[in-house]
Structures are given as C-alpha cells and as structure tokens.
Amino acid sequence: MANLEIRDLTQSFPRDDGSILTVLDRVSFDVKEKEFVCILGASGCGKTTLLRMIAGLDTAESGTIVLDGEKITGTDPKVGFVFQEYSLFPWRTVIDNIAFGLELRGVSEEDRYMVAEWFIDLVNLEQFRDSYPFELSGGMRQRVAVARALTLDPSVLLMDEPFGALDAQTRNMLQKELLQIWEKTKKMIIFITHSVDEAVYLADRIIVMTPCPGRICQNFEVPLPRPRDRTSVEFAQIRRKVLDLINQNCVIQ
Amino acid sequence: MGRHTEENGRNWWLGALAIVVALIFWQFVAVFVINDEFILPSPTDTFSAFIGLLGDGTLLLDIEASLIHFAIGLGLALLVGIPIGIIMGWSRRIESLVDPLIEILRPIPPLAWIPFAIIWFGLTAFSAGFIIFVGAVFPIIINTYSGFRGVPRVFVEAAKMLGCTKDRDLIRYIAFPAALPSVAAGIRIATGVGWMCLVAAELFGVSNFGLGQKLWFFYNLHQMDSVVVYMIILGLIGLAFDMIFRYYVDRHFLKWRMGEVA
Numbered sequence: 240m241a242n243l244e245i246r247d248l249t250q251s252f253p254r255d256d257g258s259i260l261t262v263l264d265r266v267s268f269d270v271k272e273k274e275f276v277c278i279l280g281a282s283g284c285g286k287t288t289l290l291r292m293i294a295g296l297d298t299a300e301s302g303t304i305v306l307d308g309e310k311i312t313g314t315d316p317k318v319g320f321v322f323q324e325y326s327l328f329p330w331r332t333v334i335d336n337i338a339f340g341l342e343l344r345g346v347s348e349e350d351r352y353m354v355a356e357w358f359i360d361l362v363n364l365e366q367f368r369d370s371y372p373f374e375l376s377g378g379m380r381q382r383v384a385v386a387r388a389l390t391l392d393p394s395v396l397l398m399d400e401p402f403g404a405l406d407a408q409t410r411n412m413l414q415k416e417l418l419q420i421w422e423k424t425k426k427m428i429i430f431i432t433h434s435v436d437e438a439v440y441l442a443d444r445i446i447v448m449t450p451c452p453g454r455i456c457q458n459f460e461v462p463l464p465r466p467r468d469r470t471s472v473e474f475a476q477i478r479r480k481v482l483d484l485i486n487q488n489c490v491i492q
Numbered sequence: 493m494g495r496h497t498e499e500n501g502r503n504w505w506l507g508a509l510a511i512v513v514a515l516i517f518w519q520f521v522a523v524f525v526i527n528d529e530f531i532l533p534s535p536t537d538t539f540s541a542f543i544g545l546l547g548d549g550t551l552l553l554d555i556e557a558s559l560i561h562f563a564i565g566l567g568l569a570l571l572v573g574i575p576i577g578i579i580m581g582w583s584r585r586i587e588s589l590v591d592p593l594i595e596i597l598r599p600i601p602p603l604a605w606i607p608f609a610i611i612w613f614g615l616t617a618f619s620a621g622f623i624i625f626v627g628a629v630f631p632i633i634i635n636t637y638s639g640f641r642g643v644p645r646v647f648v649e650a651a652k653m654l655g656c657t658k659d660r661d662l663i664r665y666i667a668f669p670a671a672l673p674s675v676a677a678g679i680r681i682a683t684g685v686g687w688m689c690l691v692a693a694e695l696f697g698v699s700n701f702g703l704g705q706k707l708w709f710f711y712n713l714h715q716m717d718s719v720v721v722y723m724i725i726l727g728l729i730g731l732a733f734d735m736i737f738r739y740y741v742d743r744h745f746l747k748w749r750m751g752e753v754a
Contacts, residue, residue: 329670
C-alpha cells in the first residue's frame with residue numbers, strides 16, 4: 240500500500256538583510272494510494288519547495304516525510320518527478336530518454352526498450368520513438384517526461400506545474416491524457432498548479448496553500464465523477480466554491 | 493536541412509569562381525607587374541615547384557613529420573585538458589585550487605616555451621609536440637570547464653530522480669553529453685591554435701623536418717615558389733581540420749543540437 244505522510248514540514252531561508260524568510264510553516268498532510276491530489280496556490284507560496292522536499296532534492300529544516308513506511312532522506316526512484324521546465328536529455332532520443340532509468344540499472348537494451356515502448360504507447364508517441372527532443376512540441380516533450388518518470392514504477396508521481404508553459408488547448412488535452420494514464424497505472428499523483436480550473440478538473444482532493452509563510456489553508460474534496468465536463472454547471476459550482484474558499488480563508492495575512 | 497544544402501551548393505559555385513579570379517589576378521600581377529619570382533612567384537611557378545616537391549617525396553615526408561608533431565601535441569592536450577576541465581567544472585574546491593595556476597600559465601605565449609622545449613626534449617618530435625600541447629591545452633581546459641559549469645541543473649536533478657546519483661554516473665551520462673558541444677568547440681579552437689604553433693615551433697628549429705621547418709629552409713635558399721607551396725599546404729591542412737569538425741563531428745555527435753544551432 241503506497242502511502243505518503245507529511246508531518247510538520249518547515250523550511251526557511253536567510254534573506255540578504257539578515258531576516259529570515261519562512262517558506263513553509265509546519266505543513267502536514269497525508270496522501271492515500273491511487274489518490275490524485277492537486278496543490279493549489281499562488282506563486283511564491285512554497286509549493287515547489289514542498290514538492291522538491293518530497294522528491295528528496297531539498298532537505299527540510301524540520302519535519303518528516305514518510306513514503307511507504309520509509310523516511311525520505313534523498314532522491315529515490317520510488318518517487319517520479321515531472322519538472323515544470325523541459326527536462327528531457329536533448330542528446331538522447333525519445334526511447335533512450337524513457338529507458339534511461341532502466342539503462343542505469345543495467346537492464347539489457349532489448350528488455351528496457353520493451354518496457355520503454357509500452358510507455359511510448361501509453362503517451363501516444365509511437366511515431367516519435369527515435370526523434371530527438373528538439374523535434375517535439377512542448378506538449379509532446381512533457382508526455383515523454385511523464386513516461387520517463389513512470390518507467391521505474393514509482394509509488395508516487397510528483398508533477399510541478401508540468402503543463403504551465405503550454406497553450407490552453409494542449410494543456411486541456413494533456414490533462415485528459417494524464418487522467419487516462421492515471422486510470423491505467425493507478426499511481427498516487429501530487430500535482431502542483433496555480434490554476435483552479437486545472438485543479439478542479441484533475442484532482443480527487445485539492446490542497447490550497449497560502450503564501451508567506453507557506454501554510455495549508457484548505458483541504459477540499461472534489462466530488463465530481465470522471466470524466467468531468469468543464470462546461471457543466473456542477474463544475475462551475477465547484478470552481479466557484481474553491482475560489483470563494485480561497486478568497487474568504489486563504490488571504491495573505 | 494534541405495535549404496541549407498542548397499545554399500551551400502550556391503556558395504560553392506561562387507566560391508570556386510572567386511578562387512579562379514584570384515588565381516588569374518595573381519598570375520597577371522606576378523608576370524606583368526612584379527615580374528620577379530623572388531618577390532612574388534606566380535601560380536604557374538608555384539605549381540611546378542609543387543610537382544617537383546611531390547615527385548621527390550620531400551613534401552609528403554614533411555607533411556608526415558608535421559602531422560606527427562601535431563598528433564603528439566593535440567593528443568597530449570586532450571589527454572590532460574579534458575580531465576582537468578571536467579574536475580574543475582565538477583568541483584568548486586578543485587576549481588579554486590587549479591584556477592590561479594592556470595590563469596598564470598595561460599597568458600604565456602606558447603612560443604615562449606621553445607627554449608625549454610629544446611632543453612627538455614632536444615630536437616625530437618616531442619619538442620615540437622610540446623609547443624603544440626601548450627597552445628592547445630588551455631582552450632580545451634577552459635571550454636570543457638565552462639561546458640561542465642553550464643550543464644542545466646534540471647538535467648542533473650532529472651537524472652537523480654531516475655537513480656543516477658553517483659558523481660561518476662552523473663558525469664558520464666549527464667554532464668559530459670551536455671557539455672560536449674562546448675568541449676568540441678574547445679577542441680576546434682585548440683586545433684587552430686595548435687596548427688599555428690606547429691609552424692612556429694618547427695620554424696624556430698625544434699625539428700629537422702616538417703612543413704614549418706621546410707618553409708624556412710626554402711626561404712633561406714631563396715626558393716620562394718617552394719615557400720608558397722608550403723604556405724598553401726599549411727592552409728589546406730588547417731582547413732581540412734576545420735572541415736572535419738564542421739561536417740563530421742557536428743553532424744554525427746552533435747546532431748541533437750540541430751534545433752538550437754541550425
């Protein structure tokens with residue numbers, strides 16, 4: 240059973256003028272197996288810092304992160320990460336990008352290509368198997384990045400505003416595809432966004448954060464069944480509810 | 493790419509025309525204006541000198557000697573420069589340690605090392621090789637180093653998330669391929685600098701064979717048509733090195749960069 244427990248996570252950085260900037264203030268929450276959680280917040284609220292700590296890329300000042308009963312102290316292949324910026328290795332073809340983690344583990348070329356091809360199919364990029372990243376559009380690159388993060392079969396997939404740089408249409412399409420991937424693989428996903436629309440469309444649960452210091456202000460279950468219709472009345476109502484919540488309770492103090 | 497090849501095709505045409513015009517102009521000036529083969533040998537004089545030098549084997553022997561000097565110098569520069577560039581780029585502490593030393597040695601013109609090259613290595617191929625090494629090693633170090641410094645952090649972090657955590661693996665799988673364009677640029681500069689150093693090193697007498705040495709030798713004999721032959725050969729070989737980079741290295745090892753540079 241994949242299970243993520245985050246307890247009292249605190250992080251601060253010294254500022255140039257000698258004062259201390261608290262980025263995260265005693266952040267605690269749990270994520271269950273197969274749950275799709277969106278962390279929603281304005282830029283600068285510490286959500287990327289939070290995600291980087293779960294990934295083991297940064298270390299918290301205090302607090303603990305426990306995944307599947309094990310404390311996270313550094314990067315771990317049990318955690319998959321999709322970055323906001325394009326992170327594909329430009330000198331590797333699509334298939335070699337996806338197979339990179341397996342290659343490093345010493346899996347033979349035949350075996351790792353078999354696995355990688357399954358993931359290429361999953362993200363619908365069969366024709367681009369041997370293309371280099373520069374030949375792909377932004378949306379395709381992020382699909383490859385998702386496939387690459389999934390090849391090592393992580394317990395949790397962390398996504399840091401992965402569709403932030405894409406145009407609205409591509410964004411909607413990738414959200415739909417991501418949900419299909421999630422249905423097929425049933426991974427726990429923690430997805431960072433500043434778009435209420437994106438959060439309501441994707442998430443089982445939305446965690447709203449306030450900035451300076453970064454705190455969790457609301458936990459909001461999205462009761463809509465999938466596939467969700469962005470134009471439906473229910474969708475609009477939930478969007479408004481989330482926005483109201485943010486406006487009432489999550490103002491900057 | 494298609495358009496590129498077409499453009500090159502057009503350029504090639506014009507370029508060939510320019511060379512022909514220049515040759516005709518040169519011939520005209522040499523024969524009708526200067527009319528003194530010591531001051532300006534004509535293309536035809538040069539060509540017949542070329543045939544003679546090719547026929548008796550001198551030219552090929554000199555090309556061979558120079559290429560050996562060059563291979564020794566550039567080979568050593570690669571062997572020393574790339575690892576130093578890598579560790580400097582990878583570790584701030586080693587950078588602080590090595591950088592001042594390099595910054596002091598680097599501005600010394602390679603030719604200033606000629607006396608010591610002769611004392612240390614005598615009149616051997618290694619003597620000329622050493623001067624080329626001195627000229628070539630710094631561009632390689634600096635470019636390898638800055639290539640490693642410029643590796644985007646997101647590549648390193650993405651690799652770490654996929655289980656690539658050891659320094660050795662990160663260098664081999666991430667930093668080196670990411671830095672390769674810069675390393676290649678450094679080698680390309682080093683090739684040019686090394687080739688210039690070669691001529692000077694041989695010219696100052698660190699060798700009894702070689703293109704630079706023979707160029708000076710024919711000057712002393714006042715055979716200026718042969719001097720021109722050696723000048724042209726030096727230029728053509730230098731050009732060939734550059735062509736290797738432009739058409740082979742860039743297209744085969746750096747084709748993933750096409751989107752960025754083309």
